[in-house]
Amino acid sequence: MFGFNLRVAKMVWTAFLIAFLLFLTYKVSSTLIVVVFAIFFSYLVYPLIGLLERYGPKRLPRTANIGIVFLVVILLVAILGSIFGARIEEEAIKLSDQLPTLLKGNNFAERIPLPEFMEPLRARLLSFMQTQLSSGSGQAMPLAKELGLTVMHAASNLIYLVLVPVLSFLLIKEGPDMRDGLLSLLNRPNKKLWGAIIDDLDILLSRYVRALLLLSIATFVSYSIAFSLMGVPYSLLLAGAAALLEFIPFAGPLAAAVIAVVVAGFSGFEHVFWLIGFIAAYRLFQDYVVNPYLMSEGVEVSPLMVIVGLLAGDQLGGVVGIFLSVPVMAAIKIVFVRARAALQARHDALEKAEQAAEEARAQALAEAARLQEQGSKATLEAP
Numbered sequence: 001m002f003g004f005n006l007r008v009a010k011m012v013w014t015a016f017l018i019a020f021l022l023f024l025t026y027k028v029s030s031t032l033i034v035v036v037f038a039i040f041f042s043y044l045v046y047p048l049i050g051l052l053e054r055y056g057p058k059r060l061p062r063t064a065n066i067g068i069v070f071l072v073v074i075l076l077v078a079i080l081g082s083i084f085g086a087r088i089e090e091e092a093i094k095l096s097d098q099l100p101t102l103l104k105g106n107n108f109a110e111r112i113p114l115p116e117f118m119e120p121l122r123a124r125l126l127s128f129m130q131t132q133l134s135s136g137s138g139q140a141m142p143l144a145k146e147l148g149l150t151v152m153h154a155a156s157n158l159i160y161l162v163l164v165p166v167l168s169f170l171l172i173k174e175g176p177d178m179r180d181g182l183l184s185l186l187n188r189p190n191k192k193l194w195g196a197i198i199d200d201l202d203i204l205l206s207r208y209v210r211a212l213l214l215l216s217i218a219t220f221v222s223y224s225i226a227f228s229l230m231g232v233p234y235s236l237l238l239a240g241a242a243a244l245l246e247f248i249p250f251a252g253p254l255a256a257a258v259i260a261v262v263v264a265g266f267s268g269f270e271h272v273f274w275l276i277g278f279i280a281a282y283r284l285f286q287d288y289v290v291n292p293y294l295m296s297e298g299v300e301v302s303p304l305m306v307i308v309g310l311l312a313g314d315q316l317g318g319v320v321g322i323f324l325s326v327p328v329m330a331a332i333k334i335v336f337v338r339a340r341a342a343l344q345a346r347h348d349a350l351e352k353a354e355q356a357a358e359e360a361r362a363q364a365l366a367e368a369a370r371l372q373e374q375g376s377k378a379t380l381e382a383p
Contacts, residue, residue: 033320038167043209045073046172066172070165084236091237095263193342200334208327215291216246219253219282223260226278232260233267249326250310253283305329 025032048069056065179198183191220243227235238260245252257279265272306326313325 034163035167036324038164038171039205040209041164041168042171042175043206044213045069045168046206047210048073049172063173066169070169074165084240088237088240091234095234095237098267189342189346193338197335197338200338201331204330204334205327208330211291212247215286216243218286218290219243219246219256222282226282227260227275230271230275230278232264232269232275234263238263248322250306251322253287257283 049066052065052069053062060068183195183198186194220239223239223242224236227239232238238256241259242253242256245256248255260279261272261276264275269275306329309325309329310322313321313323313328315321
């Protein structure tokens with residue numbers, strides 16, 4: 001009537017709501033990032049809360065158990081920071097003071113070991129590197145200024161370091177009630193579907209976050225011990241950088257390896273190829289043995305989609321986008337698989353219902369034919 005199509009109106013309204021939600025998400029992206037990091041922190045400490053509730057005093061309320069675990073974790077982080085932070089800071093200051101001298105020196109290229117077949121190319125490599133350094137010297141001041149502004153911006157957002165544990169505490173405390181309240185708003189089929197999706201996302205995030213933490217700790221311990229035994233300069237600083245970069249999939253470990261090799265080479269380390277061999281062996285062991293074991297039944301995304309997700313995450317959110325790209329793609333896969341399974345189940349149920357109705361109809365027709373045949377026989381046999 002009057003050219004109004006209800007179905008088209010519903011589609012337009014749905015598209016408008018989706019666009020509005022995307023716009024709202026973009027506007028509050030900073031707040032959402034804090035919430036996301038709070039969720040990740042919650043998955044890190046939640047196993048400790050479960051252990052305390054299982055083996056701790058039974059009379060303590062759940063809120064008290066959560067508070068005790070958070071206090072212990074914060075104290076542990078503070079202690080580890082005081083133990084390793086001072087030395088890492090000392091090595092970082094020393095490297096920043098010596099780096100300009102190392103780069104501007106005429107003999108820094110001679111300190112980088114090369115294979116014998118590349119020795120004739122050392123002069124060309126030196127000329128190329130000097131050209132690149134001289135062409136980039138004009139950008140040093142703008143880059144330093146931008147770096148300083150970034151540091152000032154990060155310092156102004158130190159309040160987030162306080163907000164993340166607070167939000168994490170509230171999420172753990174009120175998470176079950178929030179889940180039940182959300183599911184109570186849905187009808188029975190959608191409640192079952194979204195309940196399964198939430199359970200799968202819970203398994204996904206728990207395994208992913210804990211695996212990243214364990215991989216980061218393993219990288220820090222392995223790199224710090226190996227670099228110290230090999231005599232690599234700034235060993236603890238490089239190990240700490242590698243541990244932090246472990247949280248960035250694919251690109252992070254590669255960047256950590258490049259940083260370690262470049263810093264060691266510029267600092268005059270004589271066994272760079274042994275360093276490269278150790279890093280390659282460690283990455284093979286971690287990526288093909290440890291990582292699949294920790295990520296089992298969790299993040300199952302093809303390498304192609306991981307690379308595409310990393311590139312898209314970099315374009316959308318920079319480092320944060322890269323960090324979130326893999327779990328976001330895995331979450332999208334979970335929603336898609338669950339929705340497809342629900343649609344397939346409904347389709348199969350409809351087919352079974354139609355088949356049962358068809359069988360009942362055929363049975364009714366057969367019964368009617370049998371009764372009619374009996375009636376006909378009775379009529380013919382009557383005197």
